[in-house]
Amino acid sequence: MAPSPTGxxxxxxxKVLGLPSGEEGSRLNADQIEKAYKTQSRQRHPDKRPDDPNATADFQLLRxxxxxLRDEQSRRVFDAKLRxxxxxxxxxxxxxxxxxxxxxxxxxxxxxxxxGEPLDAAEMERKREKNVANELKRELDAFLNRNVRGSQPAAASASTSREEKHDKSEGKSDKDKILKVSWERTLGDxxxxxxxxxxxxxxxxxDVVIRSKNSKNKKSALVVMSSKDAVVAATRLMCGDVSxxxxxxxLQTSSDNVPFAEANDEPKVNKIVGAGFSDYEASILKKLQQRGAKT
Known part of the structure; x- marks a missing residue:
């Protein structure tokens, strides 16, 4: 492939060979290109233009x-660049x-x-449509903001109320099923x-939980029954047995429980769950000891 000149x-x-360019030029065959070159070389040879100082450069460009264009590969590359x-x-x-x-x-x-002339009808219509769209967007944003602000407090209040009721109900139900049990160490373990x-x-x-910290003479435990009725039955029968x-x-006193169970003596516990709940502190043991002294 022959090298191309600078530029x-x-x-x-x-066009240098006087041929049509573009897609039409890319469809020319080798014979047509050779014929065009011979024609141009006879006309533009330097010997034919002795007084033209650019004749030699022009003929070199032609060559x-x-x-x-006569080399198939270089012509394909040139056609692609031209396209x-x-x-x-x-x-x-x-x-x-x-x-x-x-x-x-x-x-x-x-x-x-x-x-001070009015805009044409098309321009005025575009401007009007844009203004209408902006106004609708502002109204929609305002409506959504009002709904969000209005619904959040109500939703939060309702959720809080439901959670509080659930916790109170669950805590009370749990305490109704728990027994406080204590005994003298000297009478057995x-x-x-x-x-x-x-x-x-x-x-x-x-569940049954033995207190890890007990007094020297007494031990205590919490026994979780499956129902309130079981707690009532156990309390009455166990307390009525002198032996x-x-x-x-x-743990949770009510009118259904034994007469000597005082409501103001119960520990403040929200709820009891599972076999791994924590032992109660010294307040429970103290109250149990007081019960034992009265008994």
Whole structure:
């Protein structure tokens, strides 16, 4: 493939040989290109133009263009470049046309505004539609904001109320099913398994928790029954048995429980859950000891 002269990227080699360019030039065959070259070389040879100082350079360009177009590979490359150049020109022309149109419209509106003339009907309609759309958007945003602000307090209040009712109900229900049990160490020791066996005759035992910290003479535990009825039955029967060494009291007192259970003695507990809940502190033991002293 023959080398192209400096600046060849801006040269249309078809035009150098006097041939049509573009898609029409790309369809020419080798014979047509050779014929065009021979014709141009006879006319533009330096010997034919002794007084033209550019004759030699012009003839060299002619030869270079012919060498490019007669080589199949170099011609394909040139055709691709030429096609890309034309497409760019079309794009630039279209973009320039849009820019000119915008500039003309702007100048037209400015002149009309300077003269105090009304805008044309199409422009006025576009402006009106834009104003209507903006107004609708503002109204929609305001409506949504009002709804959000209005619904948040109510929703929060309702949610809080439901949670409070649930916690109170659940806590009360849990405490109704718990027994406080204490005993003297000198009368024997009771494991969780032994306490479960004793109280299962009154109903299902869900959990037994032995206090890890006890006094020197007494130990205590919490027994969680499956129902309030089981708590009432266990309290009445165990307290009525004089041979029973265990002091049994309900954690949650009510009119259904034993007469000596005072409501103001119950510890403040929100709810009891599972086998792993924490032991109660010294306040429970103290109250149990007081119960034992009275008994």
């Amino acid at each position: 060849a990227d801006e040269i249309d080699h078809y 270079a263009s012919y060498d490019i 890309a150049r034309r497409e760019k020109e079309v794009r630039d022309s279209a973009r320039d046309g849009k820019r000119r149109k915008l500039a003309e419209d702007l100048e037209k509106r400015e002149r009309a505004a300077d003269r 009771y494991s969780a398994t032994r306490l479960r066996e004793i109280f299962e005759k009154f109903g299902k035992v869900e 029973n060494p265990l002091l049994v009291l309900p």
